[in-house]
Amino acid sequence: MKRKSSHTAPDKTIGRPVGSKREDTIARILDSALACFTSHGYASTKFKDIAVGANITSAAIYQYFDSKPALYIAVVDHIYQDIYPRFQQAIESSTRLKERIRNLVEAMVSLHEQSPLKSGFLSSIPLETQRHETLKEIFSHRENEMRALQARIFEDAIKNGEINPEWKVDNLVMMFFGSMSGMANYQLSVEGTSLRQAADIYLSMMELHLLR
Structure with a gap:
């Protein structure tokens, strides 16, 4: 048996x-x-x-x-794999800052319209890294190709004499991408608002006061 x-x-x-x-x-x-x-x-x-x-x-x-930090970073990388080629194409499509900025804004607005979750997640990263030491430590040791790509447009613009050379690149990156992220977050929380229209207004202001 x-x-x-x-x-x-x-x-x-x-x-x-x-x-x-x-x-x-x-x-x-x-x-x-x-x-x-x-x-x-x-x-x-x-x-x-x-x-x-x-x-x-x-x-x-x-x-x-x-771990949860490993999963969080995986989400970041997953989104970057999607948006990095978009940003790269927007930058390489022209050598002039005005056109590059317009192309980047279009890429960011399109991403927000196609996937509001990705847009919202990306805009929350700076705050989350400040709140959680584990994330802050991880990000501090990572090579940030996205950050280098963002800086490149303003580095080139300063070399080409398109913007004030006394302005620091880090502050220019914060001004542009911080403003776009803030508008995206606001649009997610306030009904009846349009990121695309807000971005058009923002571009008009930049062209009047920032770009030479």
Whole structure:
């Protein structure tokens, strides 16, 4: 008489669903994490909330991301993979600051219209890194290609004599990208507002007072 095995069949609900690929599961986790981080903030986001949106268990997330900071950074990188080529194309399409700024604004507004969650998440990064030492430490040791790309347009403009050479590049980056992020956040929270129209007004003001 054969002895009955003491092992039980594995729970099929744990981990990725049957038939799905690893990449599909990671994509669902990242999409759910993006929604949770944007809606609830870094501190209030729990793996169990992300798991619900990704249709997996909380424990299964650890098969792909060993901590919440690692998952947060993965979301950042995932978004950058999408927007970096857009920004790069906007900058390389011209050598003049005026056209570059207009192209960048169009890229940022289009991103916001296509994916408000991504826009909202990106604008929250500076605040989250100041609130949480773990994130601040991680970002301080990362090479930031996006930041270098942002700085490049103003570095080139100063060399070409298009803007005041006494203005620091870091402050120019803060002025431009900080303003766009702030407007995007405001539009998300106030009904009836239009980021596209606000951006047009902003561009008109810049061309009057900033660009030579």
